[in-house]
Amino acid sequence: MTTPATRFQLIISYDWKPEITPARRQYHVDKIRALLTKGVPGLLELRIGPRSLGHPAETASWDHGAVMVFAQEQDYINFGSTKAHDEVAFELVADLERIQYIGFTG
Secondary structure, eight states, X not given: XXXXXXXXXXXXXXXXXXXXXXXXXXXXXXXXXXXXGTTOTTEEEEEEEEOOOOSSGGGGGOOEEEEEEESSHHHXXXXXXXXXXXXXXXXXXXXXXXXXXXXXXX
């Protein structure tokens, strides 16, 4: 049984390449949000949006953030090899300067 204490949370930060237009960024945001409609096993929640604050000042280039909540860490691990992941990830990574993420249970 999944409880809030056993859920796996993934926090992601996106730093777009300078030439990526706002329209192209929104294209990626929409594709990421659509993961909720793709039947990704164990994906319970997904939130993504433009950065509104950060600390320290060096975080200013990180333009967007996302939070994905999975029922358990294994669901996240399994997601990495799915068609739904690949339909988002390859184009997204090509348009990013950097991406970082941290995951935790609880």
